[in-house]
Structures are given as structure tokens and as C-alpha cells.
Amino acid sequence: MLPRQAMSPPHIDQQRGLRKNLAKQTRSETTARATVPDKREAILRAAIKVFAGKGYFNSKVADIASEAGIADGTVYLYFKSKDEILHSIFDRAMADFIEDGKREIAEIVSPADRLRRVAELHLERLGADRDMAIVFQVELRGSTKFMREFSAAGFAEYLDIIKRTIEDGQKQGLFRDDIKPIVAAKILYGALDEMVTNWILSKRSYPLAPMAEEVLKLFFGGVLAK
Amino acid sequence: MLPRQAMSPPHIDQQRGLRKNLAKQTRSETTARATVPDKREAILRAAIKVFAGKGYFNSKVADIASEAGIADGTVYLYFKSKDEILHSIFDRAMADFIEDGKREIAEIVSPADRLRRVAELHLERLGADRDMAIVFQVELRGSTKFMREFSAAGFAEYLDIIKRTIEDGQKQGLFRDDIKPIVAAKILYGALDEMVTNWILSKRSYPLAPMAEEVLKLFFGGVLAK
Amino acid sequence: MLPRQAMSPPHIDQQRGLRKNLAKQTRSETTARATVPDKREAILRAAIKVFAGKGYFNSKVADIASEAGIADGTVYLYFKSKDEILHSIFDRAMADFIEDGKREIAEIVSPADRLRRVAELHLERLGADRDMAIVFQVELRGSTKFMREFSAAGFAEYLDIIKRTIEDGQKQGLFRDDIKPIVAAKILYGALDEMVTNWILSKRSYPLAPMAEEVLKLFFGGVLAK
Amino acid sequence: MLPRQAMSPPHIDQQRGLRKNLAKQTRSETTARATVPDKREAILRAAIKVFAGKGYFNSKVADIASEAGIADGTVYLYFKSKDEILHSIFDRAMADFIEDGKREIAEIVSPADRLRRVAELHLERLGADRDMAIVFQVELRGSTKFMREFSAAGFAEYLDIIKRTIEDGQKQGLFRDDIKPIVAAKILYGALDEMVTNWILSKRSYPLAPMAEEVLKLFFGGVLAK
DNA sequence: AATGAATGAGCATTCATTCAT
């Protein structure tokens, strides 16, 4: 669920990011300003860290600016408001996550394998960036406003991907058809989501991604003994 | 998840209030001032409504007081801080929920039926009070601080009830034993939780409790066709 | 400077306090309410203690009520406001102090001895009740409003007593007449006042009254060697 | 007792400000905004005025900001709290006063002349800035907390200067040695202090400094006729 | 007279946002 750009070099998600990056590097060589190539990116990374640490409402814009190594006012050259920063974090992450998910799934034939890949991706992504995971699990939920927007935008699409895969499975006779696809999709999502939340809150440190297999085992076969 | 008192439909509280009011009026027909039976209760109800509507951080103490029909300062006769109000909501609700859950489960022999009852209770409770459900799903999650406290206190116990039931099922050979009970418990909880969240965010109005059956069907049998 | 009533049984200052006291005692025997015969008095004593401990502005009316062992609202049956309590403390104390001073002085012929007696009384009074002294030295000064009123009322009269005594001394050729009596009076008062202030602030505990002699030695003879 | 900087007649501060302003205007004649040269200074001056007028507890931070011609929040860019403003006033003034006092005294040989200079300085300083004098006489005394701190810090040092001068006088046989130097010092201080207090409370307007001579006349020679 | 629950005006402080430089 972590946006690619958040983990990769900046700009890669912005139309032909690669080209832009090249251009920037060219400029960088002349201006000798190698560090913080993209300030917008730096602000977002700083915001994720700060939000994760203190929560959205307890985080001050000054904290973010400080973490990003810039002046307070500079934040407003890149974002209209503190609110917009949080939005940007979600929007970018979700868009990126969905795009990646789609791509990876596209090549997989078996619905079960597709679900497996989605679950793995879900946990791999969030498991790779604890701060981002915290923002997603905690801050996203901390606001009905965001939840609705989130729901309306990316989340619905994400859930739809799962749902359609389940429908495929049903059409192919692989999945039971006495279960509503959308409900099954929500259950899978809810289970994965709970894994992430527990992982975040856990005092122990353990890899999140392997939990995908555990979830799928139950999701596929159920808890009843055969 | 709402405490019985707080969760019972409004008319019951009002009936209680009415009775008390009548008594009072009889006692002093001249004085018109009708005292609110339980102001602390009124504040909690008001807070749940306000928090549900605008979120904890966007809610002003004045909003709560106004909703409760009392003066701002009166809130502080019953609660030490705005923060304590939120805590009280959780504490009471969780304690009550767990107590009820335990009682109901105690009489059920079959582990599967016990899980069924837990799931039903979970959705019945939250489904009966949308505002309380919003506070639980949204505000509780919106703060790592609360989540940790919640986790440490009531939530862990709740999850443990589910876990032990699953262990029972495994011992009796009813449930697969290649699945870790705690993971299965989290999955069930996560699935139920997702049902609640979706219900809250949904524009359509539908009964939440019946979703329990849907979840259990999948949780027990899995999604794969036999 | 401590008002007599503040150190003696209540009511002694209110027209024939003794008689009233007797009456009260008579009543007390029937009602068995021997403690706190005069609530107004109790409030004033409590206020002096509380004001001395935390300062006027930091003292809550509730603190005073609690210290006096009565309900908050009861305070307002005896005083119109918190402000009035402070006023009452000063007014009573000053009136009493001046009255006593005049009486004691009246019998003394020698102006020097009269000053001596005034100085002794000043320090004896305040030295006998540290809390009252604190209120006088600290709270009285902490408000220009009070200072002006104090100045206008009792203080001017007190200073006048000293001044006239000095004038007497000058007329009798005992005191230098190249010094303005009012200035000399202020100097004596200022010196005594400083003794009290130092005594209050001192961490060590020592008797205040003996300082009168020290002050007078200098006031009479000056610091220069003869 | 006012720090030189703060105590110097307004025009000096303004001159400094003007020069700075001129420079600024030259640099940018288009921008109309004239920056206040030293905002911290302005806040302190405003606070002294406001505190003198209404007392510390009755003064609102908004009053100070308004008097200083700045926004409320700006106060907190220079001071951590309202309390810190009062502290700053005292600290600066005392430090400055003591420094000046020491310097002036250092060059004087005769103990009597030294005391004279101290007394003159004392009254000159406070007599030159009525508001500052009010804050010193009223607000400083109005809080045992401040008095103790004041006592511990600057005041003790001030009193010590006087005390040692008197000790010098005694060693040189100029002053009686049957009087404790510290007591004499307190008496002198108390007398001066009383002059200031009376000056502040007086409705008439008269120069304070000349009172030094009156006080010293009595302090040196005593009130008794020779 | 006494109570103490209720009131609500009042205020120090914070912090997102602006804007002159």
C-alpha cells in the first residue's frame, strides 16, 4: 500500500517520471544542489513520519517543515493546507498501490493466485514502510471525512478488484457461489487490514508479509475441519 | 459494544427520566425546574453524538455541552477533561460489551455456535447505535494512543475470548488445527470490523446484524468450492 | 496590626461582643452547636489563612469555604464578593489596630515613649499572627486599588498618629525641628514595615517585636557617631 | 531601578528606532511596513504600562499586545508566558540597577557619601519612571513568590551593598557601632521604599529624588534634638 | 440559614496560514 514514489526516487509517478528525473539530474549537476531534489517529495515523507509519530491533529505544520529541513512557509508553496498534505499522501499511495496491483494481477490467470498476489502485495507494501502503514491504518480511520473520500475514491476500486476476482472464481466454479463476492471481498480486506493494525500496535517486531499466507489459508478453506 | 444502559433505545432512558421527573414534580409542583436525571449520562450521550458527527478533534466541549443542554462548565463537574470523556465512552462500552459477551457465551456448548453468538452480538450491538459505532470505528482508530490503551485493556480480552473458543474447537476436532487460533481470531475480528466500518460509511441504510451470518459462512467453510 | 477580634473570641468587636457571646453560648447549650459560633468570623480567619498561603488571586472562594468548613455558597451569605472579604480583613484589622494604638498612647506623656509604644504595638500585633502579617504586607501591596483605599482610610490615620506625636516632640523641644514630621513619620513606618516584610520572608523563625527597639535606637539617635 | 535601556526617556529608544527605520526605508522605499526596531523591548514597555495601570492579574495578554501595537500571538514569540514577562521586567531592572549602583559607589570614598549616592540613585531611578516604580512597588510585593525570588536574587545583593557601606562607616568610627549594620540597612531601605510607595500613591505630583536628602538627614542624625 | 450543583463569562495560549523581504 506504500506508494511507489514514496519508496523510489521521486517523480517516478509523475508522467514520465524517469524523463523528468533525468532533466532534474542535468540541472542538478549545474546547480550542485544534489540533496533534496524534490521538495514536495521531502515534505510528504516528512509528513508521513510526523503524522505517524504524533497523529495528524497533534502534528504541527512547523514539525513537518522542520523534519523536511525547510522553513514553515515553504510548505505552502507546495500544498494549500495541512489537510491537503494528508490527502496527497493517500491519493498518491492509493493510486500507486492500485496501479501496481492491477499490473501484477493482469498476468495471473488463476483467481486464487490472483487473490494471493493481492494479499501479498497488500502486506508487503505496508510492511515495508511502518510510518506509512501507521498513517494509513490510524490517520485514515481517524476521520470519517477521509474515510468517505477514501471510500469514494481509491478504496472502492481496490475492493472492486478483489470482488471481480472472486466473481471470476465463482464463474469458473472454483469458488463457492453461495457467498456474495462483495462480502467475501470485504472479509478478505478486513482480515488483511486487521493483520496490519496488529502489526503496527505490536511491541514485538515481526515481518508482516508472511501473514498473507495465514490469512489466505483460512479465507480459502475456512476454519472447519474437513 | 455500547454499554447496555447507553445502548438501549432512547425511549427507555426517557421513560426512566419521565418516571423520575414525575416523582419530582409531585414532590414540588411549584418549582418548574426539571432536573436531568443523570447528567453524566447525558453528557456521554451528547459526546457520542457530537464525536460521531464531527470527530473528536473537531468537536468543541461547547458543542457537547450544548447538545446535552447544559452549560460548558457543567461538563467539568462530571469529567476532568475532554479527553476523559472519550475514555469514559470506551471504557464503559467495552466493559459492558465484554461482560455481556461472556455471559451469553457461557451457556453455549458448541464452539461454532459460540463464535456465531459473538459475531452476532458484535454486530447487533454496534448496529443498534450508529453514533456509538462511528465513535468506536473512527475515533478509536484515529489515535494510536487510544488504540494502545484499548488494545491493552478491553480489546485484548475480547480477542482472547474468540481465540480460546477456536482452541476449544480445535481440541474437539471441529476446527482445523493447521491454523493458529490467534490468527483466526484476528481474521474473524477483522472481518466483522470491516462489516461495521462499511456499514457506517454506507450511504444506504441496511441492518448490520445479518452480516454476521455472511461472515461466519465464509469463516467456517472458506471460499473454495468443495 | 492584627485585629483584636481575629485573635480573641469572636464578636468582641461587635457592640458589646461579650453580651452577644453570652447569648450565643446560651443558645449553644441547647443546640449543642458549640463550634464555629460566628461563621463570618470563621470565613475571615479562613480567608486570611488561604490568602496568606496562595495569594489573593490564586485563592479560590471554594478554598476559603473549605477551610472554613462551610459550603461555597454560604460565603455569599456573609460577603458580597471575594473582594469584599479582603476589604473586611483590612478594615477590621486597621480599625482595631488604630483603636488600640490610640488607647495605649493616650496614657503616655512622653512623645518618645509614645513612638516606642506604637512601634512595639505594630510589631507585636503582626508578629503574633504570621498569616495576617502576610496578608497585610503582601496582599495589601499587591493592588494599587487596595493601597489607595487603604491609604485613604486607615493608613492615613495611622500615619497621622505618628506624625502628631512627632510634632508634639518638636513643640516640646525634644525632637529636632529641621525635619518634617510627616516625613519622619513615613520613615518610621517604612522602617517598621520593612522589618515585618523581612520577618515574613525569612526562612529562619525569630521574634519580630524586639526589632522595635533596634529601629527606635536608630530613629532616635541616627547612625552617626556622636 | 529601571534598567538603563528601559528607563531612558522614550526619545532615545525612538532615535535608535528612527535610525534603523531610515536605513530600512532607504533599502526599500516601496514597502510601507515600518518594522518596530525592537519588539521585545516594546512588549516590556507595554507590559510595564499595563501592569502599572491594572495590576498583573487584571492585565490581559491582549492588553499588552494591544498597547505594544502587535498581535496577541506575537507576544509569545518573545516570551514564553505572561509570567515570564513580569520576571523579565524585574530581572533586567534589578541587574541594571545594581550594576549602576556599584559603579557609582565605587568612586566614592566616604561611607556617608556612598549611602547618600545610593539613596539618591534609588529615588532618581524609580522617580524617573512612574509606571516602572508602580510595578516594582506594587506587583513585586503582591506576590510572595516574586518577593522570595526577588529577595533571593537581586534584592539581597542590593541590601548587602548598603550593609557593607555601613560596616565601613563603623570601622572608620564614623557610624555608631551599637547598631547592627544589617538592621540599619533594612531601615534605610524601608524608609526609601516608603518614600517611593507614598510618591506613587500620592495624588499630587512632586519630584521623588529630593526625598533622599530628607531621609538621610534623619537616618544620619536621628530625630532627637542634640 | 445552608447547601452545592449549575452557570457562563473570561483568558492564556496555540498554530495554521500569510506575506514582506
Next chain:
DNA sequence: TATGAATGAATGCTCATTCAT
């Protein structure tokens, strides 16, 4: 672009005072 000093609206909480009982 970048800065960061300045802004001022916003709000949790206190506490003197009231008043129904």
C-alpha cells in the same frame, strides 16, 4: 523560490457567583 516573523481566530478550562432546594 524560500524564508520565518507576524498574525489572530479558535478553544479547553477555571472559578466567582447564583439559586432552587
